[in-house]
Amino acid sequence: MTSLFDRHQLGALALPNRIVMAPMTRARGTADGLATPSMATYFAQRATAGLLISDGIAPNRVGTSNPNTAGLRTDAEAASWRQVTDAVHINGGRIIAQLMHGGRVGHESTTGLRPVAPSAVAVPAGVFTPAGPRPAPVPRALETGEVAGQARSYAEAAVRALDAGFDGVELHGANGYLISQFLSTNANLREDRYGGTVANRIRFAVEAVEATADAVGADRVGIRLSPGAGLWDVAEPDHPELYAALLTELDRLGMAYIHLEATTDEAVMLDLRKRWDGTVIVNPSSWLARGDAAFGPRPTDRESADRWLALGADLVSFGRAFLANPDLVERLRLGVPLAEADSDTYYAGGDAGFIDYPSYRHAA
Template identity: 70%
Template sequence: MSDLFTSHRLGDLTLPNRVVMAPMTRARGTADGLATESMATYFAQRASAGLLISDGVPPNLVGSASPGIAGLRSDAEAESWRQVTDAVHAESGRIFAQIMHGGRMGHVETTGVQPVGPSAVTPNAHVFTAAGFVPALEPRELATSEVAEQAESYAAAARRAIDAGFDGVELHGANGYLISQFLSSNANLRTDRYGGSIANRIRFAVEAMSATVDAIGADRVGIRLSPGAGLGDVVEDGMPELYGALLDELGRLDPVYVHLVATAPGEVLLDMRRRWKQSLIINPSSWLTRGDAIFGATATDRASADHWLGLGADLISFGRPFLANPDLVERLRHGLLLAEADVETYYTGGDRGFIDYPPHQEQVA
């Protein structure tokens, strides 16, 4: 069994440990989509992780799902990320940009344009806007001729990410966003080559990955998936077979990793581990099982990390624990108490609840 604090080779990178900071929306970009000095501080504070993954970054206007998000939609937005990547590298860290096309989870109040999706099916869900969470709108169905353009948007954003100093990119194929919508059997009602059969439903994900691999190289591209999660009102008929076929096709492109949220039954996830020959990141958080807790009862901890490393995961991603614990790796290594993040500051903007959480030495001083 691998230890959480041993090194791991990921493409051309040698990660000093197997702790990954999961992508988390913090809405600390400017209103016009630029990264900020505070964002540079935030990621640099957490650079002891083996790998950092950024907030979900929109690749184009229609793919923008939330306000206050720094983008990779233009060269100017990409250049604003340079301060972040420079700050992380100055602390000897490594950072991937997560490219997130919102698809039908966008809103006209955020972008000024109607959201798009594989089909004109309104999700039974709420989306985040400057006015808070509001009901989702009906998306405009993408014409067959438009689908390739949206797949290519991931590749264009990836080129900008590399130019901005990122070490690689992660395609957001999880949580009900555009790739997940194409995988779906209720958001995707298409009758062309992108809908219906499993082979057709996985086609958009494979094309987006292929374009991105061609753009920046396979050893700098990963993808995040949440099989069976149901977020964004997404249903996936034949889920085990769907994801088995997807991994088989993605494997032929040889991306550097798959990042799985542990949202499927254990036997499905273990089959995915057996199928996948490259590096596997697991996020074992139970945040999708919310119950009475707004963001779920159990975040990733040392016990769940060790459990999944024992089952064959190569890397473990931690989300919420990184918010209030910039020195999470050291705390995990020494079994130190973890601080709790203030939920009220998750998306409020400003530095409070963002860069003002102290390392453990300051807490006990």
């Protein structure tokens, strides 16, 4: 039986275990989009993971969703990430840059630009801005001729990411951001080649991946998906058919991996596993029964990780468990208790609740 502590070959990367640190926004960059020494410490502390995935990183200015996040929009921003990738590599780790275009999940006060999206449909919620949460604006619908440029923005950022020392990139196609908006039926009301049918709605995702694979090599490219999740008010009523079609198209490109959130029925997840010939990362933290829990009912733990490995996942990603447990790999190996993160410091800025969580100490 496959174990979390078995090795795995991911493209050119030899992973010492099958534990992945999931991408999580921590808002510890500078106001002008640079990575910081504290971010280098944060990722280096967790470098025993088989693979680290960065915070969501904006590929261009109009795609910036959150303030105080380090970007890959310019060469200067890319250069600031070198301290992070160097620290991870010195500590024996491997790190992927997650490229996150927010689409309509953004605000002019953050970027100076009106957000763009498949259609002029606002998120019925507040979005983060430098002045705190504000109602989401109505985005500008992209003209047909503009869509390819936004798809290429992932490829352009990927080139900068590899120049900055990242070992590869993950396109954020999940959780209601731009790729997810194109996949939907309510944020995407287009009547051109990017809207309407399943074949049209998956087109932007495929073009973004193709452009990125052409730019940096398919074996350095992954994508994260959240079938049927409904986050940021994205509707996918036909998501079993939608994601089956998407994976069929992506599977021919020779990508490094797909990263699936367990946001749909298990039967759909298993069908998607069968449709994908390469590496599958699963994040078991289900969003299906959110209830009153702001961050989902249950973080990934050893039990859910082992279960998904038995169901066919190659790697398992842990999010919240990594926040308060920089030594998560060793804690899972030894079966010792996991510390719980302070949710008040998730996005608070500063080093508290970021780089000050201790490793486990055995009682004398």
